[in-house]
Amino acid sequence: MTSLQPDREHRVLHVKWNLLAFMIAAGVALVAGAQHPGDGYPSKPIRMVVPFTPGGSNDIVARIIGLKMAEGWGQQVVIDNRPGAGGALGAEMVARAVPDGYSLILTNPGPSVHNILLRRKPLYGFDDFAPVIYVGYAPAIIIANPKLPVGNIRELVAYAKANPGMVRWGSPGTGSNPYIGMEMFKAAAHIDVLHVPYKGTGPALTDLVAGQIDILQSSVASTGAYLANGRVRVLALAAAKRQSQLPDVPTLAEQGVQGADIVIWYGLLTAARTPRAVIYKLNREVNRILRLPDVRARFDAMGAEIEGGTPEKFGAFIRSEAAALRRLIDSGAVSPE
Numbered sequence: 001m002t003s004l005q006p007d008r009e010h011r012v013l014h015v016k017w018n019l020l021a022f023m024i025a026a027g028v029a030l031v032a033g034a035q036h037p038g039d040g041y042p043s044k045p046i047r048m049v050v051p052f053t054p055g056g057s058n059d060i061v062a063r064i065i066g067l068k069m070a071e072g073w074g075q076q077v078v079i080d081n082r083p084g085a086g087g088a089l090g091a092e093m094v095a096r097a098v099p100d101g102y103s104l105i106l107t108n109p110g111p112s113v114h115n116i117l118l119r120r121k122p123l124y125g126f127d128d129f130a131p132v133i134y135v136g137y138a139p140a141i142i143i144a145n146p147k148l149p150v151g152n153i154r155e156l157v158a159y160a161k162a163n164p165g166m167v168r169w170g171s172p173g174t175g176s177n178p179y180i181g182m183e184m185f186k187a188a189a190h191i192d193v194l195h196v197p198y199k200g201t202g203p204a205l206t207d208l209v210a211g212q213i214d215i216l217q218s219s220v221a222s223t224g225a226y227l228a229n230g231r232v233r234v235l236a237l238a239a240a241k242r243q244s245q246l247p248d249v250p251t252l253a254e255q256g257v258q259g260a261d262i263v264i265w266y267g268l269l270t271a272a273r274t275p276r277a278v279i280y281k282l283n284r285e286v287n288r289i290l291r292l293p294d295v296r297a298r299f300d301a302m303g304a305e306i307e308g309g310t311p312e313k314f315g316a317f318i319r320s321e322a323a324a325l326r327r328l329i330d331s332g333a334v335s336p337e
Contacts, residue, residue, distance in 0.1 A: 041101055041278050045076040048268075049105045051090025052172055053083045053200030057221035057302065061135060061266045062106035064298055068289040083199040086173030087111030088123050095128035099271040101278035104132065107269050110176035113321045117329065118175050118336045126322070129269040131314040132279055133286045137265035138219045138304040139239030140181055141249070143232045148214045153236045153255035156215070160191035169193040170204040170213040178217040180325070180334060181238055181262040185217075185252075187333040188260040208232060219264050220245050221302035238262050245303040265321075266304075267314050283311055 046069070050062045059081065066077035082090030091111035097103035105111065112129065116122045142153070148167075150156040160167045171179040174197050186193060196213050198204040201222045208216045209231045217238065226232045237243055237251045238261050252260050268286060270279065289295055290308045299306050328334040 039277075041281055042073055042075045044102065045078055046101075047078050047080050047103050049080045049082055049090045049094050049103065051082055051084075051087035051105065051107070051111045053202040054081050055205075055222065056172065056201035057138065057219045057264060057304075058106050058108055058266060060221050060302065061304075064295060065106070065135070065268075065286060065289055068292065068295065069285060072285060072288070084173075085123075086115055086175035086179065086197070088115040088119070088175065091115065092123040094269065094271055095124035097271045099130075099273040099275075101270055101274050101282060103271060104282070105129075105269050106135075107267055108177055108264055109180070109321055109325075110173070112267070112269060112318060113325055114175040114177070114180055117322060117325050118334070120337060126318070128272050130272050130274050130279055131311045131318060132268035132270055132282050133311065134307040134309055134314040134317055135266040135268060135286070135290065136299060136304050136306045136308075137263045138221060138302060139237050139243055140178065140217050140219060140262050140264055141223070141237055141246070142185075142215065142217050142235045142252075143208065143223060143226075144215050144235055145208055145211050145213070146230070146233050147211055148233075150235070151233070152250075153252060153257055156235060157189045157191055157257070160189070160193055164192040165194055167191075167193040167215060168196050168213040169215045170196045170198055170208060171217070172201045172204060173197045173199060174337065177262065177264050180328075181217045181260065183334045184260040184262060184328070185238075185257065188252075188257050205232075217262075219303065221304060224302070243303050245301075265307075265317075267318075279311055 048062050048066050050059045052058050062079050066079050070077040082093060087110040091105055094103050094105040116125055144150060150159050169182050171182055182195065201218055204216050205223065205226060207213050209226060223232060227234060234246060234249050236255055237249050239251055240261055242251060287308045290306050296306060329336060
């Protein structure tokens with residue numbers, strides 16, 4: 001009788017080798033997946049938080065980028081307006097989000113720098129975010145209700161000194177970039193004004209037109225329609241040079257106010273610990289979008305400059321902005337809450 005034992009041993013050994021080969025292959029696949037976690041991204045809708053009300057420049061920039069991102073990737077990009085606390089509420093949502101690249105914030109200095117350094121109990125810190133890309137920037141403009149009896153900055157300063165605490169100066173919220181601009185202007189011009197905070201530029205503009213406030217610092221992107229129909233008056237550019245969209249509007253320095261220039265910048269952040277492959281995939285896509293001719297034309301019309309570049313560039317820029325604000329705090333020009 002022929003023994004079957006060797007055949008059984010051969011089959012068992014064959015099964016073991018097949019199992020070992022499968023485990024090795026699975027391990028290689030897992031390692032490869034860990035090395036390239038961005039390969040399947042995005043596989044579901046992306047939420048882009050705008051920490052202010054609709055209608056402001058942050059909202060406009062977010063919608064330009066979000067639309068092109070959705071077209072390029074075939075995934076929905078949801079613009080989620082979350083106003084409050086000078087942008088801090090929306091920023092906190094992203095800081096606490098799952099770090100997978102599906103929660104982004106179209107930020108400016110208010111949520112990402114000022115709210116961290118000016119609040120005694122900030123809701124989040126610099127380390128809670130991962131920079132994605134520096135999108136661009138626009139010079140700030142100072143606008144007034146036409147009924148305010150001033151036609152330029154010199155007249156505004158004289159009026160404010162003659163009526164201390166009576167000029168109502170609005171902002172999108174304490175800690176926002178226009179709030180910092182107001183504080184810098186107050187210190188440079190030695191005037192006293194009444195700060196009126198809002199949840200975003202949109203409501204502040206509505207009240208400016210209605211005469212509920214007198215002055216607001218904003219951007220061409222946010223105020224274009226109001227400028228065109230004369231419902232607000234531009235007093236100055238808070239920038240180093242004049243702007244092509246407003247060639248007849250002088251700068252603050254030209255009108256005798258030094259050291260109060262400020263730009264409104266825009267960038268994308270996501271939650272810290274998001275895989276680097278996902279961050280770089282987002283970065284490449286937004287850089288592509290910023291090179292599109294129609295996008296560049298939209299930015300030009302808003303008086304905004306495009307930046308782009310690497311996540312590292314944006315991270316370094318945020319650190320430089322934080323250092324500049326710390327100097328203002330140390331000098332007493334801006335006070336923490």
